[in-house]
Amino acid sequence: MNRQTPTKQAIVEAALHLFHLKGYHATSIRDIANKAKVNAANIAYYFKNKQGLLEFCFTSYLEEYILVLETNMTLLDHEGPKQCLMNLVKDILTFQRENFLAARFIYGESSLDSNLNREIHSTYFTKEKSYFQYVLEQGIKSRSFQSVSIPLYMLQLKGLLSAPVLHTHYAMEVLHVFPQEAYYTNLYAEEVARFLQDTLFIAEDLQPLLAGRA
Structure with a gap:
């Protein structure tokens, strides 16, 4: 997938990994932030919420x-x-x-x-x-x-x-x-x-x- 800013790309990659591993509903914003090694506020900044991140993926x-x-x-x-x-x-x-x-x-x-x-x-x-x-x-x-x-x-x-x-x-x-x-x-x-x-x-x-x- 097209490269985004490093932070945004790290969030997307972490989300896809966890969505695949645990399922969308069992994955929390905190899980994604920890996996991507970013602040949870970055996810809100780029995607608003988990649903927005899913739609972006x-x-x-x-x-x-x-x-x-x-x-x-x-x-x-x-x-x-x-x-x-x-x-x-x-x-x-x-x-x-x-x-x-x-x-x-x-x-x-x-x-x-x-x-x-x-x-x-x-x-x-x-x-x-x-x-x-x-x-x-x-x-x-x-x-x-x-x-x-x-x-x-x-x-x-x-x-x-x-x-x-x-x-x-x-x-x-x-x-x-x-x-x-x-x-x-x-x-x-x-x-x-x-x-x-x-x-x-x-x-x-x-x-x-x-x-x-x-």
């Missing part, structure tokens, strides 16, 4: 996430839907790894029913949907992709992309895979690429797509 992560999508979408016409989708997959997985703690907490928390989550789904995740839907529509229209049910395919793809952060304990403790490491992120991206090739792409050599942008 969500929005700062998701705004950067949407920027990752938008950056790739600007290259759709130049690179075509296949390469655009492959780049989206690699960049999303990399972004999640680089912001692993935030991704784990936010994806877990966003499954709960709350006013904040309803706002998040109606804004950021609706944008995400529109970008993926457009890529899929363009791929089907250009006959680069097989004809699929776009909503159902997006559900499958979303599940694959979020699995490394939603199932981290299972990955590490049962499968001995470490999704927060670049090596495993690259291997996982290749597996997702094979899924796309088998279920969506019209037959083509996968290696140029895996190589990414020229």
Whole structure:
């Protein structure tokens, strides 16, 4: 996530660590201040209260996430839907790894029913949907992709992309895979690429797509 002032960044990092470890409701302002080694008044100054800090954690992560999508979408016409989708997959997985703690907490928390989550789904995740839907529509229209049910395919793809952060304990403790490491992120991206090739792409050599942008 974007660097803030050192104090503000320390508060955010401490909050994400404790929210993930103890849960949002079990974490106090004092806990966060102690973890960040700051005065509790700093939290009030930057975020007003714990709810404001929670909302900042969500929005700062998701705004950067949407920027990752938008950056790739600007290259759709130049690179075509296949390469655009492959780049989206690699960049999303990399972004999640680089912001692993935030991704784990936010994806877990966003499954709960709350006013904040309803706002998040109606804004950021609706944008995400529109970008993926457009890529899929363009791929089907250009006959680069097989004809699929776009909503159902997006559900499958979303599940694959979020699995490394939603199932981290299972990955590490049962499968001995470490999704927060670049090596495993690259291997996982290749597996997702094979899924796309088998279920969506019209037959083509996968290696140029895996190589990414020229």
